[in-house]
Amino acid sequence: MATATATKDKSVLWDWLTTVDHKKLAVLYLIAGTLFFVKAGMMALFMRIQLMSAENDFLTGQTFNELITMHGTIMLFLAATPLIFAFMNFVIPLQIGARDVAFPFVNALGFWIFFFGGLLLSVSWFFGGGPDAGWTAYVPLSSGEYADLGLDFYVLGLQVSGIGTLVSAINFIVTIINMRAPGMTMMRMPLFCWTGLVVSILIVFAFTPLAAGLALLMLDRIFGGQFFIPDMGGNAVLWQHIFWIFGHPEVYILVLPAFGIISEVIPAFSRKRLFGYTAMVFATLVIAFLGFMVWVHHMFTVGLGPITNSVFAIATMGIAVPTGIKIFNWLFTMWGGKITFNTAMLCASSFVPTFVLGGVTGVMLAMVPVDYLYHDTYFVVAHFHYIIIGGIVLGLLAGTYYWYPKMFGHKLNEKLGILMFWLFYIGFHMTFFIQHILGLIGMPRRVYTYLEGQGMETMNLVSSIGSFVMGAAILVLVINVVYSAFNSERITVNDPWDARTLEWSTPTPIPEYNFAQTPQVRSLDPWFYEKVHGDGTMKPAEPMTDIHMPNGSILPFVIGLGLFTWGFGMVMMNMENTIVPPFLVIGTGVILTFGSMLIRSIKEDHGYHIPLEQVKKIEKEVS
Amino acid sequence: MSDDLSKPFTKSSMSEEEIMKINKERKIQVTSFAFMIFLTILAFIAVATETIEVGFAIPFILLLAVVQFFLQMYYFMHLKDKDHGWPNAFIISGVVLSTPALIALILLLGVTKY
Ligand code: HEM
Ligand SMILES: [Cu+2]
Numbered sequence: 001m002a003t004a005t006a007t008k009d010k011s012v013l014w015d016w017l018t019t020v021d022h023k024k025l026a027v028l029y030l031i032a033g034t035l036f037f038v039k040a041g042m043m044a045l046f047m048r049i050q051l052m053s054a055e056n057d058f059l060t061g062q063t064f065n066e067l068i069t070m071h072g073t074i075m076l077f078l079a080a081t082p083l084i085f086a087f088m089n090f091v092i093p094l095q096i097g098a099r100d101v102a103f104p105f106v107n108a109l110g111f112w113i114f115f116f117g118g119l120l121l122s123v124s125w126f127f128g129g130g131p132d133a134g135w136t137a138y139v140p141l142s143s144g145e146y147a148d149l150g151l152d153f154y155v156l157g158l159q160v161s162g163i164g165t166l167v168s169a170i171n172f173i174v175t176i177i178n179m180r181a182p183g184m185t186m187m188r189m190p191l192f193c194w195t196g197l198v199v200s201i202l203i204v205f206a207f208t209p210l211a212a213g214l215a216l217l218m219l220d221r222i223f224g225g226q227f228f229i230p231d232m233g234g235n236a237v238l239w240q241h242i243f244w245i246f247g248h249p250e251v252y253i254l255v256l257p258a259f260g261i262i263s264e265v266i267p268a269f270s271r272k273r274l275f276g277y278t279a280m281v282f283a284t285l286v287i288a289f290l291g292f293m294v295w296v297h298h299m300f301t302v303g304l305g306p307i308t309n310s311v312f313a314i315a316t317m318g319i320a321v322p323t324g325i326k327i328f329n330w331l332f333t334m335w336g337g338k339i340t341f342n343t344a345m346l347c348a349s350s351f352v353p354t355f356v357l358g359g360v361t362g363v364m365l366a367m368v369p370v371d372y373l374y375h376d377t378y379f380v381v382a383h384f385h386y387i388i389i390g391g392i393v394l395g396l397l398a399g400t401y402y403w404y405p406k407m408f409g410h411k412l413n414e415k416l417g418i419l420m421f422w423l424f425y426i427g428f429h430m431t432f433f434i435q436h437i438l439g440l441i442g443m444p445r446r447v448y449t450y451l452e453g454q455g456m457e458t459m460n461l462v463s464s465i466g467s468f469v470m471g472a473a474i475l476v477l478v479i480n481v482v483y484s485a486f487n488s489e490r491i492t493v494n495d496p497w498d499a500r501t502l503e504w505s506t507p508t509p510i511p512e513y514n515f516a517q518t519p520q521v522r523s524l525d526p527w528f529y530e531k532v533h534g535d536g537t538m539k540p541a542e543p544m545t546d547i548h549m550p551n552g553s554i555l556p557f558v559i560g561l562g563l564f565t566w567g568f569g570m571v572m573m574n575m576e577n578t579i580v581p582p583f584l585v586i587g588t589g590v591i592l593t594f595g596s597m598l599i600r601s602i603k604e605d606h607g608y609h610i611p612l613e614q615v616k617k618i619e620k621e622v623s
Numbered sequence: 624m625s626d627d628l629s630k631p632f633t634k635s636s637m638s639e640e641e642i643m644k645i646n647k648e649r650k651i652q653v654t655s656f657a658f659m660i661f662l663t664i665l666a667f668i669a670v671a672t673e674t675i676e677v678g679f680a681i682p683f684i685l686l687l688a689v690v691q692f693f694l695q696m697y698y699f700m701h702l703k704d705k706d707h708g709w710p711n712a713f714i715i716s717g718v719v720l721s722t723p724a725l726i727a728l729i730l731l732l733g734v735t736k737y
Binding site for chain 1: 629709713716717719720721723724727728731732
């Protein structure tokens with residue numbers, strides 16, 4: 001049974017549906033994340049068209065509410081998270097010198113559950129409209145009394161995709177702790193691995209409260225529970241607490257991997273080691289810890305009292321300290337370096353000032369008395385978009401340009417890349433800088449129109465034009481991907497950027513087992529160390545032998561499909577008249593899910609071996 | 624190699640010493656289990672018999688809970704054993720993160736309901 005050709009005789013589609021290879025799953029995450037990103041981006045453009053002039057009637061208020069909810073929910077849960085997971089999946093095993101993640105099957109499971117959860121949320125459009133209570137789904141707006149079916153899709157879709165995220169996070173934790181190559185101590189790990197580890201821990205501690213909160217809301221909505229209904233002795237503020245106990249760590253879950261990407265790209269293109277590595281690791285841990293202690297800053301205006309508000313305001317401002325450490329470390333890394341300003345570096349270096357702007361408005365928002373003015377205005381919108389677009393999206397773009405040659409075997413076109421960067425950067429500031437001022441003159445967020453003669457027309461127009469420029473930038477990126485796929489020069493060298501970390505020691509394209517021999521790590525930035533102090537190749541830590549590989553499996557896909565069916569059945573319980581009874585659908589889902597788990601448990605699958613000769617042959621081919 | 628994994632083993636691969644250690648470990652487990660049952664019974668007695676006043680019973684039960692928690696974690700779930708640094712780190716960070724959240728929620732939730 002031990003044949004190396006186990007993957008060769010599959011059709012392309014079947015191979016991708018059943019793959020457990022972390023590199024292929026990374027590509028799947030990248031594609032799924034991009035699709036959701038484009039979808040939510042279109043929604044944003046529609047909203048900006050609506051807000052372009054006063055009293056516009058391009059959209060109705062109801063549609064606007066649905067768009068604003070879906071935009072936020074998709075961007076945070078179904079676009080940013082999977083795009084981050086794409087890079088974590090691809091890069092972390094390579095950077096720690098592992099052949100794959102600890103549980104390849106679970107990795108595939110995480111992807112498919114996330115994907116089907118996203119699908120469940122998205123099909124809401126075909127059943128009477130999307131959720132419309134904002135991405136935060138505050139009760140009573142989201143309770144059975146005020147919100148329709150869309151919110152059931154929100155609750156169950158997020159519940160399912162959340163399971164996928166949790167599963168993947170646990171897998172990353174185990175991988176980083178157990179699968180490091182010999183010599184790769186914790187304090188020699190690249191910063192992207194560190195942030196990946198910390199983020200996975202945050203996910204474990206933050207997505208569990210979310211799952212609990214969603215379960216309570218589901219009980220309220222579908223089974224007649226009263227957890228959040230004050231008339232019946234419930235507590236509406238409880239939802240806000242649960243949501244933000246999850247929600248604030250979530251924003252750090254998104255931004256920390258972006259920090260990690262920036263900490264990889266800046267040293268690579270400054271030709272210097274990262275300044276203050278230890279301080280960076282320490283700052284990451286402190287941010288993660290403090291991230292759990294500040295959730296009330298989203299609830300300052302609820303009326304929890306001056307003492308509570310002050311305590312949480314001070315804790316919130318405290319986060320600025322470790323964040324500042326990071327900012328200065330990036331600046332000092334660039335200081336005196338031989339900087340190459342290609343697209344990746346442009347994105348990474350411009351990340352720093354935009355992120356600072358977002359952080360400064362964050363500290364402004366953390367001052368309770370003035371937050372009473374800022375709260376629920378466009379000022380808050382400007383704040384988090386500076387962090388999310390100016391931080392996370394720029395980080396993801398930097399990562400895309402940086403790791404693209406390793407992932408796809410060719411670089412993205414630089415000219416188009418630089419065009420994209422400038423369009424994006426200018427469009428971004430045009431869209432969002434002016435929203436600070438709109439917020440200060442009192443434009444409320446999440447309202448679908450505004451009156452004439454309040455001095456908001458011009459600024460809104462500028463903001464809308466900016467958003468089209470940003471849209472054009474993304475279009476240029478898409479064109480670039482297609483153009484480069486046909487015209488870009490194929491990469492055959494290991495290390496096209498002359499970079500520092502272990503992933504660049506692998507051949508391009510990477511064989512499915514990553515490393516023919518597990519490398520011996522001798523220092524921080526191991527690949528750079530070998531280039532300077534060694535002979536330019538990684539020293540092997542083990543003799544060359546047969547390589548044990550996991551078999552692909554369709555079960556993750558089926559389990560995802562099962563959870564989708566199950567969730568859909570639950571939503572059907574709130575539908576007026578259904579063609580099939582909901583219990584039938586729920587039953588099918590449960591059988592699919594647990595049946596697949598049963599098969600997985602009783603069917604033995606020890607994987608297969610790639611024999612030594614085959615490994616040698618592949619190694620000769622790629623080098 | 625992997626093809627033999629499904630066959631049962633005929634002989635234990637452990638040395639005499641390891642077997643002895645496992646037996647000792649088992650004894651500790653049973654003792655701590657019995658002790659935890661005892662603590663649970665104590666907690667029940669504290670409320671059921673109504674001989675102890677409430678003001679004392681609540682902190683008393685909380686104290687028992689803390690002791691139980693430590694026994695549970697360190698003896699039952701092996702946190703005391705060697706090479707359990709990572710599980711320790713995770714459980715401790717879980718406690719550190721959730722305790723303030725729980726305390727804050729208990730203190731705050733009575734104040735504002737809607
Ligand atoms: C120095 C760091 C930061 C501080 C002091 C800070 C502070 C705040 C405060 C006080 C609010 C509430 C404003 C209000 O609703 O009145 C807020 C909202 C928000 N922040 Fe931050 N923040 C920081 C960093 C971040 C980061 C890193 C992210 C994302 C990665 C982020 C994302 C958000 C989001 C999404 C909201 C709005 C949530 C909503 O109401 O929908 N913030 N921030
Ligand atoms: Cu926050």
